[in-house]
Structures are given as C-alpha cells and as structure tokens.
Amino acid sequence: xxKMFSERTSRIxxxxxxxxxxxxxxxxxxxxxxxxxxxxxxxxxxxxxxxPTDHPVxxxxxxxxxxxxxxxxxxxxxxxxxxxxxxxxAECLKQAxxxxxxxxxxxTAVLESSVPEITAIGLPYVFRDExxxxxxxxxxxxxxxxxxLPAMRGLVYYDAGTRNFYTTKKPIRSVDDLKGLKIRTQQSxxxxxxxxxxxxxxTPIPFGELYTALSQGTVDGAENNLPSFETGRHMEVCxxxxxxxxxxxxxxxxxxxxxxxxLSKEERRWLQTAADESGVLExxxxxxxxxxxxxxxxxxxxxxxKVDKAPFAKKMEKLYESYTGETADLIRRIREVK
Ligand code: GCU
Numbered sequence: 001x002x003k004m005f006s007e008r009t010s011r012i013x014x015x016x017x018x019x020x021x022x023x024x025x026x027x028x029x030x031x032x033x034x035x036x037x038x039x040x041x042x043x044x045x046x047x048x049x050x051x052p053t054d055h056p057v058x059x060x061x062x063x064x065x066x067x068x069x070x071x072x073x074x075x076x077x078x079x080x081x082x083x084x085x086x087x088x089x090a091e092c093l094k095q096a097x098x099x100x101x102x103x104x105x106x107x108t109a110v111l112e113s114s115v116p117e118i119t120a121i122g123l124p125y126v127f128r129d130e131x132x133x134x135x136x137x138x139x140x141x142x143x144x145x146x147x148x149l150p151a152m153r154g155l156v157y158y159d160a161g162t163r164n165f166y167t168t169k170k171p172i173r174s175v176d177d178l179k180g181l182k183i184r185t186q187q188s189x190x191x192x193x194x195x196x197x198x199x200x201x202x203t204p205i206p207f208g209e210l211y212t213a214l215s216q217g218t219v220d221g222a223e224n225n226l227p228s229f230e231t232g233r234h235m236e237v238c239x240x241x242x243x244x245x246x247x248x249x250x251x252x253x254x255x256x257x258x259x260x261x262x263l264s265k266e267e268r269r270w271l272q273t274a275a276d277e278s279g280v281l282e283x284x285x286x287x288x289x290x291x292x293x294x295x296x297x298x299x300x301x302x303x304x305x306k307v308d309k310a311p312f313a314k315k316m317e318k319l320y321e322s323y324t325g326e327t328a329d330l331i332r333r334i335r336e337v338k
Contacts, residue, residue, distance in 0.1 A: 048085070049080075050088050055227060089106045097114075106251065108250055119323070121330075127334070132337060152256055154254055157250045158251040158282045158286075159251075163249065165223045165242045168221060175198060179200070182219045185205075191204075197315055210232060214237045215237050240302070246309075246312060255271070
C-alpha cells in the first residue's frame with residue numbers, strides 16, 4: 001500500500017515538475033540562435049504585444065526574432081510575449097516607455113495619448129487607398145511620427161488592413177443601423193469619438209478581452225480587420241460583417257529609447273534590418289491571412305454586407321472639424337501626398 005502510495009506520489013510529483021518545466025519553456029516564444037555570441041553571452045530583448053500567435057503580425061515578429069539571432073550570431077535575441085501575456089497593448093507600451101521591456105507592438109491608435117497628432121493617420125477615410133497609405137507611412141510623415149514617440153522609437157509599420165464593423169445580432173446595412181449599438185473600440189480617444197459620430201456607444205476594451213465581451217453581450221459588436229476577426233475568434237459569435245472600410249490604422253513596432261541608446265551602431269543595424277525584413281514579410285502574410293479569414297468566416301455562415309460608404313464618410317465631417325493645430329496640419333499634409 002505504502003509502496004503503491006509512494007509510486008503514485010512520485011508519479012504525481014514527476015508530472016507536476018514536467019508540467020512546470022513545459023510551462024516555463026513555453027511561456028514565451030524565444031528564438032535561440034544556433035550559435036551563441038563570441039564570448040558565449042547573449043542579450044535577450046523582451047517584446048510584448050496583445051495579438052494571438054496565429055496572427056500574421058505575430059508570425060512576422062517571430063521571423064524578425066530569427067533573423068536578429070542570425071544576423072548577430074546569437075548576440076541579440078528576442079523573447080516574444082504574445083496574447084497580452086505581460087499586459088494589453090497600452091500596458092506593453094507603458095513598459096517599453098519605462099524601459100521595463102525592450103520592444104512593444106501596438107496599433108498607432110493606442111499611441112495617440114502620447115503623440116496626439118498621430119490621431120491623423122487613424123481617422124476615417126483619410127487615405128484614398130492602400131497605395132496612398134503606404135506612401136504616407138514610408139515617406140517623411142511616417143518617419144517623423146516614428147521619431148516623435150516619447151522615450152521610444154518606431155522601428156517598422158505593419159499592415160493592419162482596413163477596419164470594418166461586425167455585430168452579434170443586429171446587421172449593419174446602413175450607417176443608421178449603428179445608432180445606439182454598443183461597439184467595442186481600441187483604447188483610443190479618436191476611435192471612441194468616431195464610434196460616437198457614427199451614432200454608436202463606444203466601449204473601450206483590450207483586444208484580449210473582446211471575445212468574452214462579445215459572447216456575454218457586454219457589447220453588440222466591434223470593428224477590426226479580417227485576420228483579427230478570425231484569430232480573435234470573433235467570427236464565432238459575430239454573424240454579420242459590414243464592409244464599412246472606415247479606417248486603415250497601421251501597427252507599429254517600437255523599441256524603448258533606453259534599449260536603443262544602449263545598443264552599439266552595429267546592433268542597431270541588425271535590429272533595424274530584422275525589423276524591416278519582418279515588415280516586408282508581414283505584408284505578404286497579411287494578404288494570405290485576409291483571404292483565409294474571409295473563407296473561414298463564410299464557412300461559419302457569417303453574412304458579409306456591402307454598403308455605400310458615402311453616408312459613413314459624411315457622418316465624419318464634424319469629427320474632422322473638431323481637430324485643430326498639429327493634427328489638422330497633419331491631416332492636410334496626408335491629403336496632399338499624391
Ligand atoms: C488590430 C491591430 C492590433 C490591435 C487590434 C485591436 O488587430 O493590429 O494591434 O490590438 O486591432 O483592435 O485592439
């Protein structure tokens with residue numbers, strides 16, 4: 001009996017220890033180079049973000065981690081903490097700002113509390129099309145904004161497609177259907193103002209908590225791009241998806257200024273190269289993820305609704321008038337980019 005007991009106990013203890021080991025190994029996505037640094041040491045940069053691991057932006061950042069390890073011969077490595085493991089996007093940003101973590105990936109919408117004029121690139125229908133969007137981001141405006149972040153520096157913009165409304169029960173067939181609907185927004189003032197201007201009731205919720213909020217009816221709907229609609233499993237609960245295509249808000253990878261300043265010239269070059277390469281890859285992955293999400297949503301019986309966007313844009317006129325100073329200047333400069 002006691003022998004049986006001790007065998008069982010040791011099996012249980014063994015199991016617990018194995019589980020702990022797996023948890024600690026699997027806790028973060030850590031890309032280890034085959035080769036260690038010359039002196040055997042390596043520096044591990046911590047990157048936090050809020051998206052799931054099957055999201056194209058996460059996949060692109062995993063590629064960046066691999067490339068950085070390769071380029072630096074193992075001296076610089078990246079440990080990625082996805083899915084809000086170490087905090088929501090807003091919290092990860094704060095940690096990067098304070099130098100508690102080295103890198104954070106965020107939607108630029110979340111940055112507007114630190115850089116108010118960044119609001120301009122997240123406004124409804126501010127870009128004519130994708131070509132205009134990339135011309136602005138990869139041109140002087142995008143570069144200036146990336147340099148203006150407090151205690152941080154932007155490394156690369158990622159495609160985050162166009163955002164559209166989706167709802168659990170009531171389909172949005174015209175802008176008037178948004179009236180009174182509780183719509184989840186990002187943690188961003190302008191996203192909240194936009195939903196109010198459309199007639200909805202804005203409810204800011206971190207991305208990681210949205211699936212539950214939709215399932216429990218805390219909100220009637222949300223707005224996002226197709227890959228997030230899929231990987232966040234929102235399509236399991238939202239049966240209506242309206243192509244309002246109201247904003248194109250990019251994602252941005254930022255590095256803490258403290259980290260950047262502590263890197264040598266060569267290390268900065270490795271990091272920037274790996275980030276740039278991940279940006280190119282991400283746009284390819286994005287296109288694939290968009291198609292996959294559309295097909296999967298159709299399989300799940302989601303109804304896709306096409307709308308006339310002119311009445312949606314019309315509702316935004318007052319919102320535009322409310323911006324002054326640097327934000328208004330930036331809106332004008334964006335529109336002037338041909
Ligand atoms: C997009 C964006 C994310 C953001 C999310 C959200 O998916 O890429 O960075 O977290 O929207 O709505 O919160």
